[in-house]
Amino acid sequence: MPLLARTITTPLAVEVHAGALSHLGTLLADRRISAGGEVAVVVGPGVGKAAAERLRDGLSRAEIITITAGRHSDALELADKLRSRNFDAVVGIGGGRVIDTVKYASFRQGLPMVSVATSLANDGIASPVASLDRDGHSISYGAHIPIAVIVDLDFVRQAPIRQLRSGVGDALSNLSATADWQLSHDVTGEPIDGLAMALSRSSAEAVLRHPGELTDDDFLTSLADALILGGTAMAVAGTSLPCSGACHEIAHAVQENHPDAATHGEQVGVGALFATHLRGDSRMFEAMAATMKRHALPRTPGDIGLSVDEFTAAVAYAPRTRPGRYTILEHLNLDGSALRARITDFVDDLN
Ligand SMILES: [Zn+2]
Known part of the structure; x- marks a missing residue:
């Protein structure tokens, strides 16, 4: 019987637990990422x-190596520094901006990148995308997926609560992004990938339905x-379609015009x-609205400091x-x- 399958690129190792960081040296050696520990450890x-x-x-x-993070120029500067020695790999430790900067710099240098997340503010911790600021715009650059992903709950628990709320917003936005992807498939014939859809949607559903508090280890x-x-x-x-649809288009537009209005995760949550x-999916709307309220996420334009106009x-x-996106x-x-009328309805339904 023929067993036909495709090969997909994923991290070699994923560790999510308290104290995960203390295993890093062993993980690098066991996974043959770096036998002797010749790595650059980049922090913000x-x-x-x-x-x-x-x-x-x-x-x-x-x-x-300590860096300033978040801009395209920061990543290029780091890429230069990574040329100074023969590193086996680059370990990026920090929040989203540090991870994205390190991810792009390592990709430019052809070095594997280990992502060590100290907060859970967005889905950049394991994605093949780096969002960096360039000339006042947030641009998504393609990069290689991290070779290993480590989330140490001891650090994540100490992250500002607003960063965790942002992570919830980015995770929940996948429910809207996958609905947009399906719509695009139905209307425009956009190719859809059932496995990517299942990964994105089912993991976001788990966050949506999880009864725990934001700071509980099992929720985190x-x-x-x-x-x-x-x-x-x-x-x-x-x-990026499994995680980015109208939610992210709205967030990018808010970000460009009101850069200080909210974090990425807060913007995509509202989006x-x-x-x-807009989609008229009242069951999903009520479930999302309730979960966002329970975790005190912004839900309305007013919650992120914007008027209806x-x-x-x-x-x-x-x-x-x-x-080009549908x-x-x-x-x-x-x-x-x-x-404007639909936005007024939306706000009314939340009040
Ligand atoms: Zn996002």
Whole structure:
């Protein structure tokens, strides 16, 4: 009997638990990523430093590099530094901005990257995408998926609560993104990948239905799993569609016009909730609205400091942030006044 299957690229190792970081040296050796510990350990100015200190005993040959993170130029600067020695791999320790900067710099240098997340603010921890600022715009660059992903709950538990809420927003947005992907498939014939869809949707459903509190280890594990599987879904599909639809178009538009309005995860959460309302999926809308309320995520334009008019302008502009993408926004193609009416309905339904 022929067993036909495809080969997919995923991290060699994924560890999500308290104390995971202390295994890093062993993991690098066991997985043949670096037998002698010749690695660059890259940290931001924040919590990564404390984490890197913990590694010193197990990784005495590592070079610790502190960077400023988040901009395309930061990644290029780091890529230059990585040329100075023959590293086996690069370990990025920190939040989303550090991880994305290290991911892109390692990719440019052709070095494997180990992602050590100290917060769970977005799905960049395991994705093949690096979001970096360039000339005032947030741009998504393709990169290699991390070779290993480590989430140490001892650090994540100490992350600011707002970062964890952001992670919940990014995870829940997959429920809206997969609905957009299905819509695009039905209407435009966009190819769909059932495995990527299943990974993204089922892991987001687990976060949606999880009864735990934001700081419970079992909830954080479910959240970490969802963000990692969302990243894996993008690698499986070869596109960000399993995790990015109207929710992300709206977030990119809000980000461009009101850069200080909210975090990425907060913006995509509001975007996903509004897109779900637009889609008329009342069961999903009520479930998402309840979960977001329970974890104190922003839900309305007002919650992220935008007036209805400002949010209307952002949503009207949203399709231009990702030309060629087909989501509920392009599908309905509402004009300004129709859009404003739908946004007013949306806000009313939440009050
Ligand atoms: Zn996202």
